[in-house]
Amino acid sequence: MNFDLASQPMIVQQAAGYVLQGWDVAKTWLLSPAAWSQFGLLIAAFVLAWLLTKRLRPWLERWLTPDKGNNSILATIRRFLLIFVPLLLPLLAWGFTGIGEQVTRSLFGSGAVIAFGKRLFLLLAARILVREIISDGFLKLLGKYVLLPIMALYALGFLDDSIARLNEMTISLGNIEFTVMSVIRGMIAGSILFWIGRWSNDQTGSFISKQEEMPPATRQLASKAAEVAIFGLAFLLLMNIMGIPLTSLAVLGGAIGVGLGFGLQKIASNYISGVILLLEGQATVGDFVELDSGEAGTIVQTTARAMILETFDGRWIVVPNEDFITTRVINYSDQGSANRYEVPFSVSYKTDINTVPDIIEAAVATHPDVLREPFPPDCELRGFGDSGIDFAVEFWVNGLDDGKNKYTSDVLFLVWNALKDNNIEIPYPHRVIEIRPAQDS
Structure with missing residues (x-):
C-alpha cells in the first residue's frame, strides 16, 4: 500500500503512518500460526473466565452481603468488596491470559497478540469500573476523560510513544519552561490528591463531631486543624509530584505576607478571630446570641471567615468573626439554657x-x-x-x-x-370630660 502524501498536512501523514503500521501488524497476525494459537488462547481464556464468573458471582454476592443493620467493621469491609464484584469477569480473563502468555512465549518465542488481549481485558475492567462501580460524580468524570483514554492508549500500545511526545512538547511563560506532560501529570495528581483531601476531611470531621465528650468549641477547633493539615499535606505532595522545590515557596510566602499586610487585612483578622473564638469557646454552634447592632439568632455554622446566624423568622445572617471580638455580644446560651x-x-x-x-x-x-x-x-x-x-x-x-x-x-x-x-378587673384608660356652662360676660 503506497500513497503519495507529501502534499498533505503533517497530521494526515502521521495518521496514515499509524494506519499503515497497524495494517502491517494485522497482516503479520493473520498470516502467523503463532498468532492464531494466541487468538485461540484468548478466546479460551475469556470463555473459561465467563463460565467461572457465572458460578462464582452469585456465591460471592451472597457471601459478601451482610445482614441488614449490621454495621460492624467486618460488615463494612464486606460491603466495600461487594462493590467490585462486576470486575470478576475481566480480571479472571486477564489472569488466565497471563498464564497463556507464558505458554505461548515458551513455545513460539512470541506473545504480542496475547499481550494485546491482556491489555484489552484491563481496558474492559477500567470501563466497568467507571460505568458501574464509581458513584462519585467527580471520580466518574475523571475516569471517563482521563482513565479510559489512558487505558485505550495502553491497550493499543501507543501510551509510551504518547508520553514521549508530551515530554518533548514544552510551554514557556517568560523565564519558566515546563513540559506538557508535567502539566497533565500535575492536573491529574492535583485532582486526585484534593479529592482524597476532601474525602478525608469529611470523614475526619464526621468522626470528631461524634466525640460528644469533647466540648463543642474543641470539636470545631480540631476539625479546622485537621482540615488545614490535610489540605496542607496534599499541597506539599502535589509540589513534590510536579517537581517544584519547596524552597521556591519562600518567595510565594513572602508575596502572600505582603498581600495579607495590605489587601487581606480583614480576611486575616476574621480568620484569627475565628481561631480565638474556638479556643475560648465563648460562641459556638447552637448558641443563641444577640449582637451589639440588635441582630439576634442561633449560630448554625462557623467558617474560617464568619459565623452564620439563623433568626426566628428563618433568615440567615453572615457575621464576620471580627465582630464577635471587637463588639459587645450577648450569649444567652453561654451559662446554660x-x-x-x-x-x-x-x-x-x-x-x-x-x-x-x-x-x-x-x-x-x-x-x-x-x-x-x-x-x-x-x-x-x-x-x-x-x-x-x-x-x-x-x-x-x-x-x-x-x-x-x-x-x-x-x-x-x-x-x-x-x-x-378571681373577678379582678383589668383596667383600661378612662377620661373625664367636664362641661362648664358659659359665663355671662
Whole structure:
C-alpha cells in the first residue's frame, strides 16, 4: 500500500503512518500460526473466565452481603468488596491470559497478540469500573476523560510513544519552561490528591463531631486543624509530584505576607478571630446570641471567615468573626439554657392588690415549662399608673422566647384566665370630660 502524501498536512501523514503500521501488524497476525494459537488462547481464556464468573458471582454476592443493620467493621469491609464484584469477569480473563502468555512465549518465542488481549481485558475492567462501580460524580468524570483514554492508549500500545511526545512538547511563560506532560501529570495528581483531601476531611470531621465528650468549641477547633493539615499535606505532595522545590515557596510566602499586610487585612483578622473564638469557646454552634447592632439568632455554622446566624423568622445572617471580638455580644446560651422573662400586666384600683401575687404566681407555675429552679415565678408590684396598678410576673424557662416555644403568649393567657377567675378587673384608660356652662360676660 503506497500513497503519495507529501502534499498533505503533517497530521494526515502521521495518521496514515499509524494506519499503515497497524495494517502491517494485522497482516503479520493473520498470516502467523503463532498468532492464531494466541487468538485461540484468548478466546479460551475469556470463555473459561465467563463460565467461572457465572458460578462464582452469585456465591460471592451472597457471601459478601451482610445482614441488614449490621454495621460492624467486618460488615463494612464486606460491603466495600461487594462493590467490585462486576470486575470478576475481566480480571479472571486477564489472569488466565497471563498464564497463556507464558505458554505461548515458551513455545513460539512470541506473545504480542496475547499481550494485546491482556491489555484489552484491563481496558474492559477500567470501563466497568467507571460505568458501574464509581458513584462519585467527580471520580466518574475523571475516569471517563482521563482513565479510559489512558487505558485505550495502553491497550493499543501507543501510551509510551504518547508520553514521549508530551515530554518533548514544552510551554514557556517568560523565564519558566515546563513540559506538557508535567502539566497533565500535575492536573491529574492535583485532582486526585484534593479529592482524597476532601474525602478525608469529611470523614475526619464526621468522626470528631461524634466525640460528644469533647466540648463543642474543641470539636470545631480540631476539625479546622485537621482540615488545614490535610489540605496542607496534599499541597506539599502535589509540589513534590510536579517537581517544584519547596524552597521556591519562600518567595510565594513572602508575596502572600505582603498581600495579607495590605489587601487581606480583614480576611486575616476574621480568620484569627475565628481561631480565638474556638479556643475560648465563648460562641459556638447552637448558641443563641444577640449582637451589639440588635441582630439576634442561633449560630448554625462557623467558617474560617464568619459565623452564620439563623433568626426566628428563618433568615440567615453572615457575621464576620471580627465582630464577635471587637463588639459587645450577648450569649444567652453561654451559662446554660435557662433564661428569665417577664410579663407586665395591670389591675384596677378597686382590687385588693395583696392577693394578686399569690394568684398570679400559682397560675404561672402551672405551665409545664416554667422552672422552679433557679427561682420560681415571682409577681412584683411595679408602680401606680394612670389607669391601673402595674404588676409584672418573672419566670424562668429552658429555652428562648419567640422561638419554638412562645412562653410570653402562654403566660399572658394564664394571667388573663387567673384574673378573670378571681373577678379582678383589668383596667383600661378612662377620661373625664367636664362641661362648664358659659359665663355671662
